[in-house]
Amino acid sequence: MKKNKEKRNLISIEILGLLLGLIWIAPFYLMIVNAFKTKRDIFSGVLGFPEEVVFSNFVEAFIDLAFLKSLFNSVLITGLSIAIIILFSSMAGYALARNKSKLSGVIFFIFVAAMLIPFQSVMIPLVSIFGQADMLNAGGLIFMYLGFGCSLSIFLYHGAMTGISKSMDEAAIIDGANRFQTFWYIIFPLLKPISVTVAILNVIWIWNDYLLPSLVLSESNATIPLKMFYFFGQYTKQWHLALAGLTIAILPVIIGYFFAQKQIINGVSEGAVK
């Protein structure tokens, strides 16, 4: 009897969960369905299926978003930023963890404390300084991402270093490796799990970042969110095109999520709890 009741309970919970899940994806569903409609079709109702399925919205949005170019810019900027954040933060996390002096502790503290500073509090002087140095471009943006991304990354690498014995370093040094070789061939491979976490956490915010690129990049170098902003402004009240554009813009993220959902959820969980 008791088993039965528990089973029935579980079934109702399952149904509740699935209903909530449907509500959760409803906005995406409505976006996609209406992206296949004509302008007139949307005007007569957004809740039903398309009267006739049209693909032309996607073609037009794809061209107007200069999608391949925006995608290329996004991939390039995110990719290079992640590469230098991982390389330089892991080096720093290693050096700070292996030096137990007071000075090393103070440097570590400064990096952690810098996480308190919200972006808006440095943005105006930052843009001014980089503008005077003629660095308001993709290269400057990548360097800025290193500055904003390194604190949390160093914090995570520093924590992971406690699990790697010092005898690893010593053995390599005795074998004649220098510091950088020791780091690159021995330590860095051991840090791979935390590197995955660092990569995921940074990809999520850099890929989606709007405000900083909007202050730094010109429209010809626009990343996907930035281009989306211009595009949307151009097509207010033309939902058939706007929704097709939004669908295209989301696609890379959904594809990435589909292939790496487990790593992404684990990475986010690790980053948040620490």
Add this chain to the structure above:
Amino acid sequence: MQNRSLSFWLFLTPVIMGLGIVVVIPFLYGLFYSFTDWNGITANAFIGFENYINLFQESEFMDSIWFTVKFAVVTVILLNIMGLGLALLVTRNIKSGNLLRTVFFMPNLIGGLILGFIWQFIFISVFGDIAGLTGIEGLNGWLSTTNTGFWGLVILTAWQMAGYIMIIYIAYLENIPKELIEAAKIDGASSFQRFKNITFPLVAPAFTVSMFLTLSMAFKIYDQNLSLTNGGPFNSTQMVAMEIVRTAFSDNQMAYAQAKAVIFFLIVAVIALTQVYYNKKREVEM
């Protein structure tokens, strides 16, 4: 590695330059310029606290702070209830547990700017159509009033972030020893008693973590604000972050905007330091 070893400093140089040039120097510059009449290029005069005195008298700025505080309080409460609720749901022994985790977390991966545009469509067109079909007047004209703009932002943020908070609660829920729950079951504790006396106390640290996390997220929101309401109608749904961006880059009052940014920093820092304080206190108690 010793302090004097060359390799120690070589390993640190890139990030010290990064943090220094991108965060520390602009922050200190900003602090200094907030006491001047800086226009973004040059500062002619040192004007003391004038910017600070002015900003406290500017109704638009104070309104944006007040709006942000209201938004933050509502969002934090809602997000934690939803996050914990979703976490309890997906960690039950149900078949769709993993699928639901994936679904609830998904909005989090997409930028606030894009999500805001999607919800603009939902609030304006979809809500309008539902109102037409059902006759519920309250679904008409969303985002055109301060009130619907406020709740629009709350709904968008709750929908976007609940999955993230869920993940945090799951991490803590999965750390609860199964034996504890089983033992309580054998002793005849009801599921509510088990939740109240075992699950809740053991998940309490997650509550502190998520509360401060959501609080600082809610304070710093910009993208969603920009794409959903753009501050309208009449700047009444403008949050602090957006107010600062506008003062700087639309009104070109750089020093004045920087003074606002310093106040913004103080608010965010106080929230974060309170969290550190509470965490330390609990560690001592435990």
